[in-house]
Amino acid sequence: MESELECILGKRQLQILLQPIVDCQQHVPLGYEALARGPDQSPLHLPSSLFALAKEQGRQHELELLCLDLAMQHFCSQHLPGRLFANLSPSVLLAVGHQPLLALCRQHGLAPASLVLELTEYERIDALPALLIELAALKQAGVAIAIDDLGSGHSGLLLWSALRPEFIKLDIHFTSGLDQDLTKRQFVTTLHDLACQLGCTLISEGVEREAELKALRQIGVRYCQGYLLGRPSKRPTILFDTRRDPAFSPQLSGNRVGKLAQSVPTLTPEMRAEEILALFKQSPQFGCFPVLDSQQRPLGIVRRQSLLARLADRFGYSLYAKAPANKLMDTPILVEANQSLIEVSQHLVDSNSDEMEAWFVICQQGTYVGMGRVRELMRRLTHYKLQVARHANPLTLLPGNVPIQQAMTRAMQRARPFWLAYCDLNHFKPFNDVCGYDRGDQMIKLVARLLRKVFEAQGAFIGHLGGDDFILIGESPQWESLLCEVQQAFRSLRTECYRQQDIERGHIVALDRDGQERTFDLVDLAIGAISWHPECGMTQSQLSEQLTQAKKQAKAAEGHLWYETLRPSCICA
Template sequence: MLSKSDLFVLFDALLETHALEYEFQPIADIGRASVLGYEALMRGPLGSALRSPDDLLRVAKSAGRMADLEREACLGAISAFGRVGVPGKLFLNLSGSMIEHFARDNGRQMLDRAQQAGLSPGRLVLELTEHERVEDVEGLQAAMKTLAALGVTLALDDFGDGRSSLRLWVQLKPQIVKLDKYFVRGLQGDSRKIEVIRSVLRLAEVLATPLVAEGIEDAAELAVLRDLGCHYAQGYCIGRPTAAPDVTLPDAVVNVLTSGKISVLPALARPQRIGHSVDRLKVSAPAVEPQLASSELFRIFGANPDLHAVAVVDGTVPLGLVNRRDFIEKYIQPFHRELYSKRPVVQFMNASPICAERSSPLDSLINVLTGDDQRYLRDGIIVTEDGRYAGIATGESLVRAVTELRIEAARHANPLTLLPGNIPLTEHIGRLLHASVSFAACYFDLNNFKPFNDLYGYWRGDEMIKLAAKIVAHHCNPTQDFVGHVGGDDFVVLFQSENWADRCERIVEQFNCEARSLFDPRELQQGGFHSEDRRGFPSFFPLTTIAAGEVSVSPGQFRHPEEVASAAAAAKKIAKLAPSGVHRACLAKVIALREATA
């Protein structure tokens, strides 16, 4: 291992002999499925102790020669790129201070080197790569104005990593912004990253700045970025750095960029929205001191007929809750008024009420609904703010609000199977229709599920639904086929897999076989079961099976997601009556269904 002084000597020799080497990583134009340009990456000589760029930067910083390394790397990369002779733009990593350095002679040093290499200024893109905060923004703006007048482009690198800030984006007005690779890695399975990229793309549209997504490592990430509308892409999936880069993209990359298939995006977990906190339940109500006479509390209830309870407070600190009905029933009994009218209200209060901060999410009160002591639902809840009394809430309002939340949540994701619900399904159909791609909408429904659920109970009914969800999802391609659970025992799959019809048949076959395990031997032996029909009359039902209504959708065949859903539901109704349990709607019927719903 070389000593520090030996590394300094080696470093000086590399710069003096212009011995740095360069590799170039392609950047893809997603819309055109072509190469936009290449990012230059410096290397030390092969076999050298300073081969890696990290070692070069570390030694340069230690020796106080960062500026010398940057200048040599920039000019050397221009010369090397000219020798390679490929078309497209050249992306060069520079600090703000080095950009200002090259602007001091009106870009002469940089442009002379470009001219010698056969490159026009319009092919140079300076990536502002800051490892320290940009202090002199105005100086950098002036430098870029000088270079931009010559045709040189500015790019903001690593946006989102904490150093490349939104403020720099707005102030410097770069022509290109490169998104930090953190937001790209694994985004096909991370709904939060997808929403971040959507937001950045909306910002890029407002600021008229195309976006380069960095760090793309596999085709799934690239496909999602394509569908989100990202402009450019860079990463090992596009191409690795090499001294002699190709002028075209690999066939596998072109196939992804030109594919007519739409990526299946993960569902976004629903956030706790404003208005879904305990404060939503709060009503203003008078509070009383613990020594207040019971006769005075009786008067308060009489003057406030809608008041279901009154909080007892010591100053602003809640002590208990007096339920209206319980208090009045005791107070009006014979002789109780005479006995208790002058006694303090603490004798009638529940000394251990439920207290909830107004900013707390409603879900924090679920235990009130599911607990054994239903007194809390009857008495209500004390609402506080920073521990101080703020109002009360009724158990009825809590039940109503939580029910509304559960219904809304189920529209986004089914609570039993966790599969996407109606809203994500509609959104995905809309994406498919907007992209004018072919797909199949298949509606799966269980036959005789309600009487099965009535006979065996909800637990086994839930097991039946979870079995259906598992089998449907198992036979789908998660990157191409969208599986939705639209309520109860109904599932909808939006297939882009070419063999979708075979997949549907396998789903029906496997479910009809495995569902038999959820029946008792007696029902299996007799081939069905006794239960009540929808009118409440005893009836005999065949064993539960699954039906699949299939609609093949061609570009331009439907205008709205609701039309697709209606056509699939109609096909499902026919499938439930078919011996095979599968019905594929023909084109004429699909058109008729579309016209009927127009």
Template sequence: MAQTLIRRLPLRKFDLDDSEHGLCTRLENDERDRSAELDTLVAIIRERRLQAVFQPILDFRTHTYFAYEALIRGPQGTPLHAPSALFAAADRHGLRRELEAVCREIQFVAFAERQLPGKLFINASPASLDDDLFRNGSTLQLLRRLDLKPTRIVIELTENQRVSDFPRIQQTLAHFRGLGYQIAIDDLGEGFSNMRMWSEVKPEYVKIDQHFINGIADDTLKFQFVKAMHELAETCSARVIAEGIERDSDCLALRDLGVACGQGYLIERPTPSPSSRLGGPMRDLLRRGSIAVFPRASGAGQAHTVRQLARWIEPVTPDTLNEVVYRRFAEEAELGSLPVVADGTPRGLINRHAMIDRFARPYRRDLYECRPCTQFMDAAPLIFNEDATVQEAGLLISRSARHHLTDGFIITDNGAYLGVGSGHDLMALITEMQIQAARYANPLTQLPGNVPLNEHIDHLLRAGTAFRACYCDIDHFKAFNDTYGYRKGDDIIQILGTLLRENSDPRLDFVGHIGGDDFLALFQSGDWEARCARILRLFDSQIAAMVTPLDLQRGGYLAENHRGEAALHPLPTLSIGALALCAGDAESHQEVASAASETRRHAKKISGSSLFIARCHSGKSNA
């Protein structure tokens, strides 16, 4: 409208002040840019100046490419080369349906020309499925000419448009399924809407968003999310595809979790002419005999950080009026605190109840509503960087003013506002961690206890993976504990737990605390024997630092024996019984535990700190 007025009325310099003249100039420039973009987009679609690229989808079980996802690129060297810019422009000018139709044709032709094996995944917005350009039969005719059957095509629903009419989308998808197409949903985990999409659409394939894949080998929360999605997919006969795989460790964790398929830059980048066979480095990675050690829900090295508690709340600026803040609280019932942020940096926190209480007093609202919100702001809120542990946050809050627990706290990413955490959520997470620790971790060392230890043994046995079960036991521990006291005894147990953890590979080896002074380490590392030798050497040196010089000199300490007589007891030493297991040597963790315990008894017969190595045959150990 403003542009129309500009064209009809010739403007002179004295007709407008500087600000109005600048506005008109900007409007003219914006209209000129939009017109140029529209002309470019129309020419791209009409002349089909688009290039199809393909990214393979790997089947972890067969080590083959079972499908390819078709993607599109605009003209090289133009602002519309990237697909995000290309489709955003199409949305601005109402040309998405035309663009998607041309993209499909180009992708089908390129896929057929390259004679790629397996299925073809094509991206489609839900709205495009009802488009006459997709349903008028021309697509089927094109597929027939290219000798591509619809049974090889998977329609991947993208969530760029919110679906509200699920009965209609189900009817539409029934039409395509009747023709032989299969359905996939994209970016599972981005929001609750595509969780509902899963339940309503019942797709044959489910793609998990790369956010949950990147770092899954180390992140307990991501691992548990993907595990739950994998189990859910199995109940409804859907295949899970992990997107965005970029690290070796993540790839192996997904493989060992049982996820069916994966794609990402680690496997192969999108390219116009992709490989039809899996590359050598990737094939070697998948053939590794070791089994990934899954991140644990609790235990040492698995610290929960306050980032898990960060909830994004749209902040206000320091010059926001109190009336605006009051309306935010009135309209958003769940909003407990409102962050005040300037240029990305937190400045304070406004508590809901304190704000409403002040405004409820006589004349206060009239007096303060047009003043900046900093007047009622806590200018010194608790602020934690995202990597702070929840234990650190809980300790600081418990030592701070009482209002910090109800106000909540601000979470930052190197000083930049990230979100707000609530005291209620913090206490809930700490309680859950304590419950998990009591169930699955030893309270003294925080190492996994019997339940996760047994689960990992069974996991190794099912996979037929070779490993070493090393039973670690402290010799002469009771006499030391009685003489030096239980606190010193606990220190020795913690020292051994630390040595085992620090001298194992967290990606390959699993260290568990059975109880008391007994530990079990499950080694897949090739240099496991050298690691055990280092543990024995370091244990002896640390024991030497814990006893008195006199006891160290005489090699023991005087204490009563079982007959009540004074006797010299040896200093604590460490015995490790190592049991080598291969595929078929044992069927359950009970067999492994029994054989490892027998091996430990052989090790304890050797004087001093020692390593005894045995091999297991059908549950029986042999030296």
């Protein structure tokens, strides 16, 4: 076996597979984790055997550096979007230092900002101060840090507190069966909330079933990895379409179900049927009561009609009058207060709860908040959609000025980085004057169609201010390339809106603002974009001013495309 290891190391015979880590809101890869395997027919093919022998032979450092070297080579050769996530033991980092890792980045042309080092939690770290020094140097260079398999090894929360990682990868134990285990769900909810408070991104590993993914998304976990989404492969692809659930579109998720919570009398598990019946008589407006434990966590619900049916049977009162609530209750439909109306309505459909008089239990991190009614949910949802329709642009049916301002407010309140783009048509007025308003409307609808085609799949907000002005708001890491894509698509299709003589000349002749006749180039899509970070410290009004300035820069720039990254110092006066 030693000779087999020597051959693998000497001839660099490791296989590198990449598994996508998926942004389930945008349906794009956040990055790819590199996974090493030995040669196919080798007794050291499995990583467990390979790494165990290398550690036993004192060659762990050599093996892990080779894995990192080959992972960078393979990742860069694929020209994949997002970041490369690569495993590294703390002991290896302490032994070799940060310089060899940065040298590998330079060797392969990988920007340090595109690398995430996953520190395994299986080793006890005895030299924490020295490790912090090495990590600080890597972070200074742009490398991000992740704690891998949180919850499976040594002192996970201690490491989290000390290392201040950018990413936390949750062990597969917490993901497996999450949809069927309330305790696991509570653990994941707590860890997700903690990650949000600390400005850390939580990634859930081992997602293998659609029900697990759905449960994670209901909690709010955005980034996932597992066989459901994509298997390790030399040429990785995303297998599962996370866009199938419309609840996560920013344009639909503004209203939260917690606003529907009603105060309803609650039951203890020991309360008897005759007492519950009396309570129903005192409160005829309620169709059910929740049963809560001593920690105010919901256990079930007792429905009025079910209780009356039991007691009305022959000998029913004798059999059930003294029965406790925990013997009479039904399984409740549980939703979290921070879920959107769209999410909850989909959840109710999936639960076959189609009765307009049905009730559901609203919780905050598993603790009872109140009861919600399906009828009220549908009324609010209908009202919300009518509001959106009322403020929509009549030509494109895209959200207008009011929803755009609301979308900006929500984006800033989430306190996560996002980008904005202002799209405007250069030379549109002379085109509209010469070619007519019908062709002008046709061109505006063309822009709307292209923006929808490129950005709706990314979960971005698309708004129409009016005229030829459009606003985009999103979080996709590939936003720059997407803006280029939509601009190129417009250039290839804009001739559909022109007259044949205009296409042949390559320009139009029209009056300028001074009333002088001159030639104008074909209309082009100008896009000014800015990326925003919570530390920018500006108001929404200042952000709008920055976006308007970006649009002006784009209209004057060569190529009509202009970007700006807002930093803490970039605060409007």
